[in-house]
Amino acid sequence: MTGEGPIYVYGVVSSGADVAPPTSGVADAATRLVESNGLAAVVSTVPGDRLRVRRRDLMAHLHALEEVSAQTTVLPFRFGTVLPSEADVERELLQARAEELHELLERFADAVQVNVKATYDETEVVRELVSSNPEIARARERAKKLGDAGYYENIRVGELVAGGLAARRAADAERLQGSLAALASDVAADPVDDGGLLVMKTSFLVDRSGLEGFDAELEAVAAREAPVIRFESFGPLPPAAFVSLGQES
Amino acid sequence: MAVATRGNDYLQRAPSPSGLADVIDVILDKGLVIDAYVRVSVIGIEVLTIDARIVIASVDTYLRFAEAVNRLDLTQTETAGLAELRDGGGGEKAKGAIEGAKEKLTPGGGKDKQKEKSR
Numbered sequence: 001m002t003g004e005g006p007i008y009v010y011g012v013v014s015s016g017a018d019v020a021p022p023t024s025g026v027a028d029a030a031t032r033l034v035e036s037n038g039l040a041a042v043v044s045t046v047p048g049d050r051l052r053v054r055r056r057d058l059m060a061h062l063h064a065l066e067e068v069s070a071q072t073t074v075l076p077f078r079f080g081t082v083l084p085s086e087a088d089v090e091r092e093l094l095q096a097r098a099e100e101l102h103e104l105l106e107r108f109a110d111a112v113q114v115n116v117k118a119t120y121d122e123t124e125v126v127r128e129l130v131s132s133n134p135e136i137a138r139a140r141e142r143a144k145k146l147g148d149a150g151y152y153e154n155i156r157v158g159e160l161v162a163g164g165l166a167a168r169r170a171a172d173a174e175r176l177q178g179s180l181a182a183l184a185s186d187v188a189a190d191p192v193d194d195g196g197l198l199v200m201k202t203s204f205l206v207d208r209s210g211l212e213g214f215d216a217e218l219e220a221v222a223a224r225e226a227p228v229i230r231f232e233s234f235g236p237l238p239p240a241a242f243v244s245l246g247q248e249s
Numbered sequence: 250m251a252v253a254t255r256g257n258d259y260l261q262r263a264p265s266p267s268g269l270a271d272v273i274d275v276i277l278d279k280g281l282v283i284d285a286y287v288r289v290s291v292i293g294i295e296v297l298t299i300d301a302r303i304v305i306a307s308v309d310t311y312l313r314f315a316e317a318v319n320r321l322d323l324t325q326t327e328t329a330g331l332a333e334l335r336d337g338g339g340g341e342k343a344k345g346a347i348e349g350a351k352e353k354l355t356p357g358g359g360k361d362k363q364k365e366k367s368r
Contacts, residue, residue: 011280011281012281055269058269058272058273058276058277059272061276062265062266062272062275062276063265065276066264066265075281076276076280076281077280077281077282078276078277078278078279078280078281078282079276079277079280081280081281081282081283083283092283093283097283115266115271115274115275117271122313122314122317123317123320123321126314126317126318126321127321130318130321136318137318140315140318140319143315154311154312154315155308155311155312155315157311157314157315157318158310158311158312158313158314158315158318159311161311161314161315161317161318162310162311162314190274195310196310201274203279215262218260219260222259222260223259223260225259226258226259227259229259230258230259230260230261231259231260231261232260232261232262232263232271233260233261233262233263234262234263234264234265234266234271234275235264236264237265237275238280240275240276240279240280241275241279243280243281244281244282245281245282245283247282247284
């Protein structure tokens, strides 16, 4: 079954794993496995030669990976990885990179990713900042007296709050990350913009057998930090933030 | 204040992200890459870039924080203006930004771009 047209690649698994291909893929295409060198690439044919990316395509990529990840260790590819043909998938990927891919499969066996996002509760953190910095309350009073003309003074109030957040963010992020990192084998932190309420956005690499322990620690951390910091976690996900292949230069 | 401290309110867990921004975080620029060119040029796939990420202009953020400061003691300073501010709280603005990003990812999302230009 050599598909017509370019091939979209979701991930690579060990071909011994006997994986059922995901129920559907990007652009609603049927997914299948392409095998070579003891490896199997999870792929689908891209209909036409141009793919207009939609929101559901992003979801489809992630869901396909999750379906495979529930069955075996999968090395996830970045969204939008497309090779010209099935022969290229075999040659350029499964044969040319066989050694590296086998190594990665071994290294990431049973490792999953948990993403944790921590965000300041606006009301609670602003309350803390106002009580620790009297300048904020003063600027606010000035803004109120000015009424409609207080636009810039209002911005000043916001600036003071943003400055206060920036001053505590690094320490907060380090504390949270430190507690959770103790239960992870690797950590990858996304850059955090200084202007908003985000405290940290970090991926943790956790062994499947350690998921419960990680979860318990996350619960403890969240209980400790409430009500000023809120947490969201996603996972187990395929370890996309941690895998990488050497680049040919 | 009416805000109760509910234990699980501070930790939300899901097996998989459903919000667009969170999905983008997981798979858009993370994961294996074979060669840098593969994604971009082989078939002209319209790769989403940093544009799709949510950026809230800093002035908007400052004004939102100022509103949050105002909300703190609403009970003592009941004025019409403040009530208005409370209704247009920060959460909604953030949601708007996410919708905007979503539009960019779907056909005919040009409307959002125009809005940005006119700023």
